[in-house]
Amino acid sequence: MAAPAPLLVVLLGLTLLPLLFFPGAAGEVGVCWGTNGDNLPSPAAVVQLLKRQSITMVRIYDTDRGVIRALANTGIKLMVSLPNEQLASAASSPPFARQWVQDNVAAFYPTTRINGVAVGNEVFDMAKGLTQQLVPAMRNVQAALAGLGLDGAIKVSTPVAFTALKKSWPPSEGAFQDDIAQSVMRPMVAFLRQTGSPFMINVYPFRAYLDDPQHISVAYWTFQPNDGVVDPDTGRRYYNLYDAQMDAVRYAIRSVSPGSVRASVTTQDAGGNDDDILLTSSEIGCSDWKIPKKHCKNFANGLIAHTLGASSARAKHTSGLLDSVGAGAGATSAYIFALFNEDKKSDDSERNFGLFYPDMQPVYDVDFVHGSGPVTPAPAPASSWCVANAGVGDARLQAALDYACGHGADCGAIQPGARCFSPDTKVAHATYAMNDYYQRHGRASQACDFNGAGSIVYQQPSICDPSQAASWCVARAEVGDARLQAALDWACGHGADCSAIQRGGRCFDPDTKVSHASYAFNDYYQRNGRASQACNFNGAGSIVYQAPKIGNCQL
Structure with missing residues (x-):
């Protein structure tokens, strides 16, 4: 995380970005899962917490094997990181990049749903000596993924510190620092556009409030009702600081994009589509060390509702100026920093960014499905x-x-x-x-x-409900006749009706262990409510979802 920026750097801004594939779709909100603590829960326990909270994507700062394996078969999207310490090697050595990708990405994909690689972290701020090696490292990692056929599913980017902008207010004059604008940002933007990867930016609106609470209201940075702030160049009114921050980033991107026109944001509101790079907030959060928890709670829930599309972009013209009401990050995804309070961080502020305490109790309530607050839309019909x-x-x-x-x-x-x-x-x-x-x-x-x-x-369609879908339990022939006989005896002795597979019964033929065991297993499974454990039989049973037929006997 970068140090606080001056006020002029904090008042950044955003326009509505079209989604890479579906402009009408909403963004997503995930979490940054840091492990810089000595009292944190196990990866397996954390994964259960993520599931309970309906968190669908995670960013980690390394390639921790325990974390990656714990996320296997969960469907949760994971962004892994190549740390700054390995950036020079990845930039100078394509073989190093290939081996890194093989060991840290390909070895776990697709069982673990890795969808991104963050190459470095805030390099311009935390490792300035590596600045010129950043884009070459990104290219080598991308080439390694392409060589394995993974470049379509796994995107390469780098989290950029908020301080990479030299000017951010008004947002329409957003620009990158002179020493990186042409030498680094221009080729980086070209790379991201070519590969369909997001531009990742770390933003912290609460720091602007701490720097200047006399001029930045609590309501403005926490997504609460306020009068807004107007960009004097465009007439665009911003009703939250996050949109203002992200808009300046987009203007800065346009300023270095080859052949792009630095059009006003109103072009987008009118239906234009001159940018094809998706913005992602790779870190955004609130430390409750000097900020009341209620403000952090409002910010987090407001951000979620805003990002999930609860605040649609509505525009109206007033006195010839575009007054965008609630416009913003509906198409921008975000990773909230951070999942836990981490006790080994450098200072008190850094140790208090967590949404949860190490015992997995919430620091404050956050709704990852809807968010909450004034940006929440009118309730949807009871059923749709x-x-x-x-x-x-x-x-x-x-x-x-x-x-x-x-x-x-x-x-x-x-x-x-x-x-x-x-x-x-x-x-x-x-x-x-x-x-x-x-x-x-x-x-x-x-x-x-x-x-x-x-x-x-608004009337329930015929959509398959997995919890109600039919299923059957059948025997696994590969375990051998001895284990099948033992499981068959157990099922028949614990409630299964096995009369149909007795000699002369309607399902006696074919007279094989697999056939008889399948009948008995399935009868037991159905009688026990199709609970998954009712088809275990010490590994001899398997659940299937298409009706099996054994000889003339339909299970």
Whole structure:
């Protein structure tokens, strides 16, 4: 994390950025999972906390094996980091970058859903001597991913310190520091645009408030109602400091983009699309060391609601000036810093950024599904669903399906052999994924856009419910007849009705251990409510989601 910036550097700003694939979709909010403490819970316990909180993405500052393995098979997206200490090696040696990617990314993907590599952290601020090596290191890591066919799923970027801007107010004059603007930022922006990777920026609005509480109101930086602040050059009114910060970043990006026009933000509000780089807040948070917890709570929940799209961009013209009401970060993803209070950090402020104490009790209540506060939209109807629009065609449905599954929807149930794989059609699978994404994003209307491929309905459609989908328990032939016989005897002796597999019974044939065990296992499994443990049988049973048929006997 960078040191506090002067007031002129803190008043940064943002326009509405179009999403890389679906401009109507909302952003996501994750957490920075630091481990700089000696009293933190185990990775396995932390993963359960992430699940309970519906946190769908995580950033870590290294490649901790315990953390990466704990996130396996969870669907939680993970950004790993190549630390500053290894930056020079990655920049100068493509073989080093290839080995690093093989050992720290490819070895765990896709079991662990790694979706990004952060190359270095705040290099311009924390490791200035490595500044010129940053982009070469990013290119070598990208090339290593491409060599393994992973560059489509895993993106390469670098978290940039907020102080990389020399000017941030008014936002429309946002610009990078002279010593990095052309030599580093220009090629970096070109690299990010070429690879479809996000521009990552670490921003801390609360620091601006601490620097100048007389001129920056609590309401302005915590997403509470306020009169806003106007950019005198564009007439754009900002109702929260976060939008102002991010807007200056975007203008700074435009200022170094080859061939780009440094258009005003109103171009975007009018439907323009001159930028194709997605902004991500790679760190954003609030330390409650000098800030009341209630302010940090309002900020965190306001940020979540804002980012998830609860605050849609609405524009109106007043006296010839664009007055953007609630515009901002709906298309910008963010990682809240940090998951825990970490007792080995350098000072009291750094030790008090956590959303949770080390015992996993909340420092204050945060709702990762909806957020809260004035930016929360009007409540959605009691029940609504998102369904696929078959009329857009399979290609657009597949794109929407891929986007939903790649941005937080749990698509495990529609994989081959899973509970909701059937019917195996684009419409059915897209509807399942889009609705899961929609529900996870609080049923915000823009969370069912998918570039026109989704529609909201208010009568329950026929969408597979994994908890209700039919399933069966069958025997695993590979364990051998002895284990199958033992499991068969156990099932028949503990409640399964095995009369049909007795000699002369309707399911006696085929007279094999696998057939008889499958019948007994499934009868026991169904009688015990299809609980997963009711199909264990010491490893001899397996759950399937398509009705098995053994001989003439349908289970």
